[in-house]
Amino acid sequence: MTAMIIDRSSPIPQYFQLQTWLIEQMEQGVFRPSDRIPTEEELVRITGLARATVRQAVQNLTNMGYLSRQRRRGTFVLNRMSDSGRRTIVGILVPDIRSGYAPELARGAEDEAARNRHSLILCSTDDLFVKADLQSDRLIEEGVNGVIFVPTAASDDKNLRIVEKFTRRNIPVVLADRTVPGVTVDFVTTDNFQGAYALTEYLVRRGHRRIVIALSTLFSTERERLEGYKKALTDMRLRSDPSLVFASSVPYHEKRYMEYARDILGHIDSITAIFAGHDRIAYLFYAVAQDMGISIPRDVSLVGYDDLPFTHSHPASLTTVHQPIYEMGLESMKRIMCRIRGEGGGPHKVVLKSHLVERSSVLPVRDTKGKVSRLSLQKEQS
Amino acid sequence: MTAMIIDRSSPIPQYFQLQTWLIEQMEQGVFRPSDRIPTEEELVRITGLARATVRQAVQNLTNMGYLSRQRRRGTFVLNRMSDSGRRTIVGILVPDIRSGYAPELARGAEDEAARNRHSLILCSTDDLFVKADLQSDRLIEEGVNGVIFVPTAASDDKNLRIVEKFTRRNIPVVLADRTVPGVTVDFVTTDNFQGAYALTEYLVRRGHRRIVIALSTLFSTERERLEGYKKALTDMRLRSDPSLVFASSVPYHEKRYMEYARDILGHIDSITAIFAGHDRIAYLFYAVAQDMGISIPRDVSLVGYDDLPFTHSHPASLTTVHQPIYEMGLESMKRIMCRIRGEGGGPHKVVLKSHLVERSSVLPVRDTKGKVSRLSLQKEQS
């Protein structure tokens, strides 16, 4: 006979014990999808319980979607995998679905979600804490199973509060792109330090010595890029001049950053290259330069960061660092799904590789601004 | 005493009769949210049923979310309204969240949804019927309350099938931007005919006579634009030359359309302006023209349609027609919400106004240019 299924002395209700046993049998493949399980009468014989008790257990499992009952035919195991997998909803909190890399990120997450019959709820935060806060309440009400969160431009503290709102409710969170110091959840980013290092190195090797960097220090990504820039300079025996660092403490804002650009391009005599914190900033430089009658790259070289999609079709093609944003969305969703499936363990850190894309916004230095370029000029002349 | 609640001779199960009665009491406000309903024992007295039967009824209602039970305290009526009102989810099916106006559209829909505590599930179809079909199945499984659908590049028939899938299940659908002939649901679009008419008129008034139009006839929007273009020409006493109409039957595809562009720009002598079916096509013309050493607008004028966001920052600023895409998303969501709230009536047709945005991709034609080109064309033909 079967081993004792029901422990009558246990404080756990007997119908519940039977339920658990039935689920176990299904999970271990003893009862497989579309199999018929024992009839109520048989279960009464097997367990020694009253039929009403057996019935309670079976009825519950039916309500929970494990079983399906048909008069006269019996009770059958449903394929719950596909069913429970289907009801998964993941929220994605991005600054603005219209701008930057958000569309690419969302699409990566969406594709991975679709592959697994999950759905993606879209939330734009406009990089504001208040909006993120409201949106996260809504997601919680909606009963999402997980969240992909691009931290806002607010303080670390506030971002942390958002994350905790979810984790307190056992809703897994993955930070995408930007991270928050002190956070204990999974995150997926790219190697911003390495990328910026390579980009700076690229400029220096082409004779650039006075490279302005313009970005916001509000985000971990741009902070890392700044560090990469500094490290590359010191590694190449160049002092990183603080007057060349335009580190704003406000997030990207077209009007505002346009003024920075105007300011920087106003001192064009003292610089040879501009490292824009990301492509949108770079395009602002293009626009402002055109206004001011400055030619890129003839008068000054420019590099960006991100490799946003329209970079390709843009007639003035920008040398930049390609970030695998789509893959970042994909990986974020993969991590969320692992967590939803119940994977434990400390926070995972996924760092994706980015790579330099050489286009035509950088020229080697040819004038009297740098020693190396003077040498190369002499060579060309001779 | 209360009227007879249970009809013991009815074939309707008695627990079910009790259930129905309880729901009625709640809906009629006899038992109101957070009220305590009679205890099982009291219900036994009232109905004359066995406690197990009463229990079955109450338990079912608990499972269905009508009631909440607490040991020793009693059974309480839940506020089901707020619960079901909040659970509104709307799906949005766009070609690709990364491209064209999809981000703007999604954001409009999202903002309107957020204002009403609704959520938006994002689905990209890649303009393919098969994907749209799969995604719509998923949305139905997810139990969405409404759908915003941008018809795919597939046949009208297939798009209709997608729409019907939802309507058969009483899920309201709004078509956004593109419509499908013969469809009987609400739709929101812009006045493509008027916009194209105005744009063509604008070109003609600047002396352009030979205006190539390049677009796909797959979508209602572009078909309407083509009609607007033709009407404007005939209204201005110009014959619309079929050889100037490049109407492709395939959807936008970079490589493919690049060849069209190359082809058209190869015959630049016989034309003075190009009307690109939408901005992305226009940007292809920029790129190809640059390749071929052709200057826009000096050698040929160019107009687009849509006014995609990056139009602004693009250094070669395109004269185009601004479509209120954000508002389109907003209005689509508003219509869906009306339908979800149960508003009846025939299909609503919302047409938003677009307007011409004059930038610098068009130059007036000097008389000689028109004449010369006409002559050269005649030579070629003879």
Next chain:
DNA sequence: TGTGGCTAATTGTCTAGACAATTAGCCAAA
């Protein structure tokens, strides 16, 4: 071959009870 009715298996509905577990609220003791 098809048809209609019978039978037995199975789940669905229901009764009449018993005892268990939880806990709000009261009351007495510290």
Next chain:
DNA sequence: TTTGGCTAATTGTCTAGACAATTAGCCACA
């Protein structure tokens, strides 16, 4: 005031049965 225990109310669990409804599959009959 706080603490701890008691009590009664209420839902939770369980038994042992009965009859109802549905229907797959068989069998007999046309």
